[in-house]
Amino acid sequence: MEQPPPSDGPLVEKRKRFLERHRERLSDQTPPHDAESMGSGPRNRHDRPQIPVGQRVVPNWPVLDLGVHPEVATEDWRLEVCGLVEEPFELDYEGLLAMPQVEMQSDFHCVTTWSLLDSTWQGVRLFDIAARAVPRDEARFLLCTGWDADPGSGEPYTTNLTLSDALQPDDLPDGRDVLLVHGWNGRPLPREHGGPVRMITPRLYAWKGAKWIRRIEFLAEDRLGFWERRGYSNTARPWANDRYSR
Numbered sequence: 001m002e003q004p005p006p007s008d009g010p011l012v013e014k015r016k017r018f019l020e021r022h023r024e025r026l027s028d029q030t031p032p033h034d035a036e037s038m039g040s041g042p043r044n045r046h047d048r049p050q051i052p053v054g055q056r057v058v059p060n061w062p063v064l065d066l067g068v069h070p071e072v073a074t075e076d077w078r079l080e081v082c083g084l085v086e087e088p089f090e091l092d093y094e095g096l097l098a099m100p101q102v103e104m105q106s107d108f109h110c111v112t113t114w115s116l117l118d119s120t121w122q123g124v125r126l127f128d129i130a131a132r133a134v135p136r137d138e139a140r141f142l143l144c145t146g147w148d149a150d151p152g153s154g155e156p157y158t159t160n161l162t163l164s165d166a167l168q169p170d171d172l173p174d175g176r177d178v179l180l181v182h183g184w185n186g187r188p189l190p191r192e193h194g195g196p197v198r199m200i201t202p203r204l205y206a207w208k209g210a211k212w213i214r215r216i217e218f219l220a221e222d223r224l225g226f227w228e229r230r231g232y233s234n235t236a237r238p239w240a241n242d243r244y245s246r
Helices: 010-027 093-098 126-133 162-166
Strands: 041-044 051-053 078-083 090-091 104-108 114-125 141-149 156-162 179-184 198-200 213-219
Touching: 051 114, 078 126, 090 093, 090 126, 090 198, 093 162, 093 179, 126 162, 126 179, 126 213, 141 162
Parallel strands: 078 213
Antiparallel strands: 041 051, 078 090, 104 114, 114 179, 141 156, 141 213, 179 198
């Protein structure tokens, strides 16, 4: 007899209920995706309001995840870069440190309405990871996978991005800002925030940056990630209040 799929864990179920409560309230407030300048405060490095619409500033970095914090030692960490690329490769932590390093300041916007401002990140540009792999012409999307998994279903954490959002035109003063980070404010990235290595996506909501990242797959067709399949927006643009699927 075919078995039913495993259910999500309690924390995921709570977040899904939160999503359902807020989706209807926000549906009439969500502007089209070309209205990406809503917010308040001084202009940021993207020439947008520093605090996106619907966000509040927090003094400390809250911890949000699937309810588990994988313990991945730096000597055990590996990143697989695969899919539609000419040169697939695997990178260990020492190999990541051997790549060109950047230090960059940016803000961190969570879909649950809080923003952490002015963090300084140490790491490697995703663009440099992609350049080493050489994406094929048909590659248009990324699917990123973390070491964590939902305790209820066993499903690993994944999130998807368009290749254009992931790599970005080099039109910012400090260049492309989607990073694989191993450091935060001059210290190793804490385990509870995705250490030893996570992705950050400053121009998208933060769930688009996989914590405890272990795989980046280049795809021709879009493949929804963990939260995208559960009702979160596929595009995730903070300055458009683009939190949930319609």
